[in-house]
Amino acid sequence: MKPIHAILLLIAGAALFSSCGSPTTASQIPDTEIIPVTLQPLHAGAHTAGIPVSGQFTTDDEVLLSFKTDGIIQRILVKEGDAIRQGQTVATLNPTEIDAQAQQAQLAYEKAQRDYQRTNNLYKDSVATLEQLQNSKTALDMAQQQLRTAQFNRSHSIITAPRNGYVLRKLASEGQQVKSGAPVLETNGAQSGNWLLRVSVSNREWAAIHLQDSAAVEVESVPGKTFHGTVSRKGEGVDPATNAFQVDIRLTGARPSAIAFGMFGKAVIHPRQSNTGSSSNGPWAIPYEALLDGDGGTGYVFITNNGKTAQKVKVRISGMEKDKVIISEGLDSVQQVIISGSAYLKDGSEIRVINN
Structure with a gap:
């Protein structure tokens, strides 16, 4: 009987090993065909609700006035803050x-x-x-x-005012020896009402703002009143003094009379909104982990519009913030961006959404 029992035990053990081992082996085989990913819905125009900004009033026609020849300054006929008329003599050299x-x-x-x-x-x-x-x-x-x-x-050998305006700064004094072209006075055409509010904005705000966007401007010297303006210029480089972009808002319509060069002002810029409210127009803010192969102002992102296949697209980077990358081009009409699992993807890979 003992040999029979031993044989039965041996068969039972083999069967048990077979039934327990098969699932374990199968579970260790990774699914390399369909890659699990996490998606994030894509929304554009993060700053369509008004962007509050502040800055100082200036003009875009400041001029440094100087003499054509070397010489000794005989007279400076104006002081800082004086109003000047076009053609008015403001300084002379010893003749x-x-x-x-x-x-x-x-x-x-x-x-x-x-x-x-x-x-x-x-x-x-x-x-x-x-x-x-x-x-x-x-x-x-x-x-x-x-x-x-x-x-x-x-x-x-005399300096005359090029236009109506104001003297902003006096850069030399009577009796001083000056070289040809050395600035003596700085003036602007503010008397003609060409006022600009020059403000600083972040990377993301700069990407959201467009030329001719409307703005509501407040002037400290005229409390309780709002003036209209439009964005007339966007700086294409970062101001090294502030590490921010500069934007000029030109006052339109009725202008305040009590205003001076360097005066503080506030405004709310209203960027143009997308007509459809969809993600067809930028800019877009995406997580850092969604961006691949970033090189200067460009990079790549995996996106999906059907939730089944991944597509690799090239994008243009307009700025970076604490936890997001600002994309200005390349995500038109994109519904969702892949934010995890991108390292295992290639263009056209099949995907399985594990968390939307």
Whole structure:
């Protein structure tokens, strides 16, 4: 009986091992055909509700005024904050040196005229050669041009206002020796009402703002009143002083009268919204883990519109924030972006959504 029992036990053990071992072995085989992923719905225009900003008032026509020639400043006829009119004299150089140069050029021109006339008469009498006549004519032309140069420099030994505006800064003083082109005064055309509110915005705000977006502007000197403006310029580079982008808001319609250069102001910019409210227009904010192969301003993202296959698309990066990447191009009409499992995907991979 013992051999029979041993055989039965051996068969039973083999059967038990077979029944227990098969599932374990199967469970250790990874499913390499369908990759589990996590999705995130994609929404555009994160800043369609108004963007509050603040900055200082300025103009886009500031001018540094200087003299054409070297010299000693004789008079500065304006002070900082003064209103000026177009053509008004605001500063002069001591004219002694420049007048002497102009007089020398005048005398040289008169001598060249006499020499040419004398040579011309001699040529008519067949005494002077044609070459001598031509040389005297060349000398006369050169003296005339030198005289014009001296007269031009003398006319620019004074500084006149290029337009109506205000004196912003005085950069030199009377009696000071200045070089040609050295700034003496800074002016602007603010008297014409060309005011801008220059504000700083973050990467994400910059991507959401467009030219001609409307803005509601508040001026500290006119409390309780709101003025209208539009975005007239978007800076294409970061301001190194603030590490932010600069945006200019130009006042339109009725403008405040009590305003000055450098005055503080606030505004709310209203970016244009998508007509459909879908993700067809950027910018888009996606998690860092969704971006692959980032290189400068470009990268790649896996997306899906049917929840079954992954598609690799190239995107343009416009900025980065604490936990998000701002995408400005490449996700038009995309419904969902893959935020986990991207490392195992390739273009066209089959996917299984484990958490939407």
